[in-house]
Amino acid sequence: MLKSVLIATFLMTALLGNTFAASSVEKTDPSLVIESVTVEEVQPLVLPTAELPTNPLGEVIAVIDSMIALGKKIWPIIEAGRPVINNKLIPAISILPNLEGQNPTLNQMSNWSIPKVRSYRVSFKNGWGSEVVGFTYTLYWQYNGSYKGIGKYVTNLKVQASEIYTAWGFNFDATSELIGLSNVGSAEQPVASGIIQVAYTVKGLMNEVRSAQSFYVDGDGNFQVLNN
Numbered sequence: 001m002l003k004s005v006l007i008a009t010f011l012m013t014a015l016l017g018n019t020f021a022a023s024s025v026e027k028t029d030p031s032l033v034i035e036s037v038t039v040e041e042v043q044p045l046v047l048p049t050a051e052l053p054t055n056p057l058g059e060v061i062a063v064i065d066s067m068i069a070l071g072k073k074i075w076p077i078i079e080a081g082r083p084v085i086n087n088k089l090i091p092a093i094s095i096l097p098n099l100e101g102q103n104p105t106l107n108q109m110s111n112w113s114i115p116k117v118r119s120y121r122v123s124f125k126n127g128w129g130s131e132v133v134g135f136t137y138t139l140y141w142q143y144n145g146s147y148k149g150i151g152k153y154v155t156n157l158k159v160q161a162s163e164i165y166t167a168w169g170f171n172f173d174a175t176s177e178l179i180g181l182s183n184v185g186s187a188e189q190p191v192a193s194g195i196i197q198v199a200y201t202v203k204g205l206m207n208e209v210r211s212a213q214s215f216y217v218d219g220d221g222n223f224q225v226l227n228n
Contacts, residue, residue: 035125114142116143133172143217172201172203
């Protein structure tokens with residue numbers, strides 16, 4: 001009887017030892033831990049072509065004295081590792097003149113530029129240096145639009161995700177948000193500007209990483225990466 005108890009105790013101890021060992025290995029396994037994230041500009045997949053702004057104006061996001069931002073302030077571009085929208089109905093932002101007593105419409109404006117695009121590849125790597133999450137996002141916008149020959153405005157400002165890769169055990173989400181609006185011109189000749197932020201979160205079995213990148217665009221066609 002005692003011999004049976006000793007054997008059972010030994011087997012239980014060995015089993016628990018293996019469990020704890022496996023748990024310890026799992027917690028320190030470099031393949032499961034996100035160690036780094038890199039962002040680099042890449043060649044856009046689709047080159048811009050001449051077109052007129054067509055997206056619906058949407059809701060009021062923000063208003064300053066001389067201009068109004070319309071569209072959707074924040075929207076998901078990736079949820080659970082999948083693109084939320086992958087067609088021409090991607091929510092877009094327009095920064096237009098703030099006209100008292102009426103809503104601005106794009107068909108009242110002229111001189112829009114062709115769309116400009118910038119693409120960036122984001123790569124999350126584990127402790128072995130292998131990519132566990134990667135995706136490309138593209139920023140689109142048009143500028144130089146004027147109202148009765150006055151001002152320079154922005155429209156079709158939007159972000160689209162593509163080329164998404166996710167390894168087993170990892171999940172990620174990404175959003176795009178308008179975080180700034182200002183007139184960088186004069187009261188007589190307004191120049192609209194906006195700051196758009198792309199934020200992303202990657203969750204693994206062992207840790208979670210959040211990062212973001214912000215961009216400045218304006219009605220003169222200027223573009224600047226504000227942080228990496």
